[in-house]
Amino acid sequence: MFDRQDGYYVTKGVQEAVPYQLKYFCWQLILQRAKEKDPTMDYLQIIEFDVGTEHELLTIVHRQEKTEVKQIYHLHLFAEYRSLNVKKIWAIDDGQAQTMLLPEEY
Template identity: 45%
Template sequence: MFDTQENRYITKGVNEQVPKEIQLRCWHLIDEKVKQSEGQMDYLQIFEFNRDDHCKTINITHRQEEPYHK
C-alpha cells in the first residue's frame, strides 16, 4: 500500500489547513516507517499536530493502530 509514491491521498481538511511543507514531512515519516517495517503498515496513518507558540514549533506525533506504533 505504501510501497509507491504515485497515489497518495489526504483529506480535504488537511489539504486546506496544513501547510504543504508539513504535509511533505508527514509523507517523509511514512516513507521512513515503510523502510523500517516488514509489511506491518496500517492502511490508516494518524498524525497529531501540537503547536508550541512559546518555542514557535510544531510537534508531530505519527502513529498507527494495527499493529500499534508511535
C-alpha cells in the same frame, strides 16, 4: 502498505488547512516507515499536531493503533505553522491509493 510510487492524494480539507511543507513532511514520515518494510505497518497512519508557542515548537506524533507504534518529532514553529488549527490527520492506504484526510472527512 504505503509502498506504491504513485497514487498519493490529499482531500480538500487537508489541502486547505495544512501548509504544503507540513503535508510533505508527513508523507515523508509515512514513506520512511514503508521503506523500512516493517511488516506491522497498518493501513491507517495517524499524525497529530501540537502547536507549542511557549517553546516555539511544533510537536508531531506519528502513530498507528494496530500493533501500536509511536514516533515523536519536534520542529521549529515557523510562522506558517502558528495558525495551524488541525490537530490530527489520517493517511489511509486502501490498496489502490494513499490518501491523507482529516478524520471528519472519513
